[in-house]
Amino acid sequence: MLSLDRVGKTYPKGVHALGGVTLDVELGEIVAVIGGSGCGKSTLLRAIAGLDPPSEGAVVLDGERITAPHEKIGIIFQEPRLLPWLKVADNVGFGLGNLPKADRAAQIATALRRVGLTDKASVWPRELSGGQAQRVAIARALVPRPEVLLLDEPFSALDAFTRTDLQDHLLDLWADAKPTLILVTHDVDEAIVLADRVMVMRPRPGRIFDEIEVDLPRPRDRQSAAFDFVKRRVLAALDRSLNRAPTGAEGEPKAAAGAALWW
Amino acid sequence: MTLAGDRAKELLSQPATPQNLARLVRPMLGLVLPVTLAVLWELIVRMGWATGRLAPPPSVVFATFVDLARTGELQRHTLVTLWRVGAGFGIGVAAATCIGAAAGYSATVRRLVDPSIQGLRAIPSIAWVPLFILWLGIFEASKVTLIAVGVFFPVYLGLMSAIQSVDRKLVEVGRAFRLTDFAMVRRILMPAVLPAYVISLRSGLGLGWMFVIAAELMGASEGLGYLLIDGQQLGKPAEIVAAIVAFAIVGKVTDWLIVLAASPFLRWEDVVRQD
Numbered sequence: 001m002l003s004l005d006r007v008g009k010t011y012p013k014g015v016h017a018l019g020g021v022t023l024d025v026e027l028g029e030i031v032a033v034i035g036g037s038g039c040g041k042s043t044l045l046r047a048i049a050g051l052d053p054p055s056e057g058a059v060v061l062d063g064e065r066i067t068a069p070h071e072k073i074g075i076i077f078q079e080p081r082l083l084p085w086l087k088v089a090d091n092v093g094f095g096l097g098n099l100p101k102a103d104r105a106a107q108i109a110t111a112l113r114r115v116g117l118t119d120k121a122s123v124w125p126r127e128l129s130g131g132q133a134q135r136v137a138i139a140r141a142l143v144p145r146p147e148v149l150l151l152d153e154p155f156s157a158l159d160a161f162t163r164t165d166l167q168d169h170l171l172d173l174w175a176d177a178k179p180t181l182i183l184v185t186h187d188v189d190e191a192i193v194l195a196d197r198v199m200v201m202r203p204r205p206g207r208i209f210d211e212i213e214v215d216l217p218r219p220r221d222r223q224s225a226a227f228d229f230v231k232r233r234v235l236a237a238l239d240r241s242l243n244r245a246p247t248g249a250e251g252e253p254k255a256a257a258g259a260a261l262w263w
Numbered sequence: 264m265t266l267a268g269d270r271a272k273e274l275l276s277q278p279a280t281p282q283n284l285a286r287l288v289r290p291m292l293g294l295v296l297p298v299t300l301a302v303l304w305e306l307i308v309r310m311g312w313a314t315g316r317l318a319p320p321p322s323v324v325f326a327t328f329v330d331l332a333r334t335g336e337l338q339r340h341t342l343v344t345l346w347r348v349g350a351g352f353g354i355g356v357a358a359a360t361c362i363g364a365a366a367g368y369s370a371t372v373r374r375l376v377d378p379s380i381q382g383l384r385a386i387p388s389i390a391w392v393p394l395f396i397l398w399l400g401i402f403e404a405s406k407v408t409l410i411a412v413g414v415f416f417p418v419y420l421g422l423m424s425a426i427q428s429v430d431r432k433l434v435e436v437g438r439a440f441r442l443t444d445f446a447m448v449r450r451i452l453m454p455a456v457l458p459a460y461v462i463s464l465r466s467g468l469g470l471g472w473m474f475v476i477a478a479e480l481m482g483a484s485e486g487l488g489y490l491l492i493d494g495q496q497l498g499k500p501a502e503i504v505a506a507i508v509a510f511a512i513v514g515k516v517t518d519w520l521i522v523l524a525a526s527p528f529l530r531w532e533d534v535v536r537q538d
Binding site for chain 1 (some may be wrong): 433441
């Protein structure tokens with residue numbers, strides 16, 4: 001289990017980015033963190049990853065305090081961040097330690113097959129499209145079999161079609177080993193399609209403002225009434241987190257009108 | 264060898280469509296101007312419109328070149344010059360790589376050495392010659408040192424700034440996968456820096472060739488630079504031009520060797536996204 005205990009971050013220059021986040025995430029749970037810009041959601045994710053350890057509080061995974069990158073925690077960034085001098089297969093195998101060559105090749109092949117890029121194994125990253133590159137990044141993060149996978153706006157740089165495609169694909173991959181997923185996003189639909197729980201954060205300093213359970217069976221239909229219902233709740237919480245009337249700047253007018261009705 | 268060979272094979276094996284023909288012909292366009300001028304000058308001298316005594320026509324230069332090669336003079340002088348450039352280049356690159364890597368990697372080292380090196384860089388390297396001759400004598404040591412100094416600066420600067428501009432996002436990938444410092448250098452920093460390093464080696468080598476001429480012009484009994492002076496003092500312009508041609512050839516070949524040696528590691532740079 002992953003526990004955050006009053007996790008806070010104050011940067012050396014005095015910026016109070018994160019003001020005490022407490023959160024327990026069960027193994028295999030998918031949690032989406034959503035919020036306006038500057039609400040500290042990326043800071044939170046980097047603290048969990050051990051890339052930017054918190055200045056207050058603690059991140060604890062299975063009883064072990066996380067202060068540096070940990071083998072049980074993987075991360076996927078907004079950009080694929082593939083190493084351009086390694087072929088796709090070697091990028092996928094980047095996180096594999098010292099393994100016999102055959103084991104290594106087998107694991108890489110399996111991972112590439114799971115993301116549907118077997119034919120791209122010996123291609124340079126630069127030859128991939130944006131969506132393909134992000135799939136390679138997902139494969140790279142999953143190959144060491146992390147217990148917790150962190151995703152920092154992983155699909156926000158992709159076009160809408162590729163994005164929904166990859167969201168479904170991510171769920172598919174998640175179903176294999178069921179790691180814990182913590183997803184930072186600013187896309188309400190994405191949060192609801194993927195997550196068991198949506199945490200809404202508010203800024204200055206960043207903290208959790210509201211928590212919305214998404215109790216819909218998977219796969220989730222983005223067009224269903226139940227989906228829309230949850231979406232209105234999330235949008236309304238977002239509006240309140242920014243201390244404003246539900247104008248719906250975060251969503252399309254229809255949704256904002258719905259949010260106004262709901263509250 | 265393989266790279267250029269493959270490219271040529273690939274070009275030749277393709278059907279002779281107009282596009283392929285254009286790809287073969289286009290690089291040749293650059294030859295039109297020099298070849299035309301050479302032929303023109305040859306004709307002018309042949310017709311007796313000019314004596315070509317101070318500006319020998321291509322045929323005379325070629326004959327001189329062949330003569331020098333037949334007697335072994337050309338090879339001897341070229342080898343001496345090559346040895347000097349090789350030694351100076353080796354020493355300069357070794358020093359620049361060590362200091363440049365340290366200064367790029369550690370801010371403390373950079374603050375310590377970079378201002379001094381930047382100060383020294385402002386001095387035209389030829390200005391050191393009298394001092395080097397006083398310190399090291401007029402023979403090989405002072406020449407090799409001058410070349411090493413010339414090679415040092417571009418390589419140092421290129422490597423240091425390349426290390427500093429390595430994409431922090433890729434370094435973070437290394438951190439997320441818990442690379443040790445050594446693994447970070449080997450698996451992230453070195454490959455990331457290589458393209459810029461190769462470019463700096465090439466410009467360093469170019470300067471090495473420039474400084475070997477300077478060193479040999481100022482006093483040498485052998486070397487291609489000596490051939491230049493010899494040609495001047497004995498009034499043999501064809502010998503000067505032949506030496507210049509020899510410089511051009513060995514300069515280009517050594518540059519090409521660097522490119523060739525690096526190409527297996529830089530193949531990823533040539534590809535383009537096929538979206």
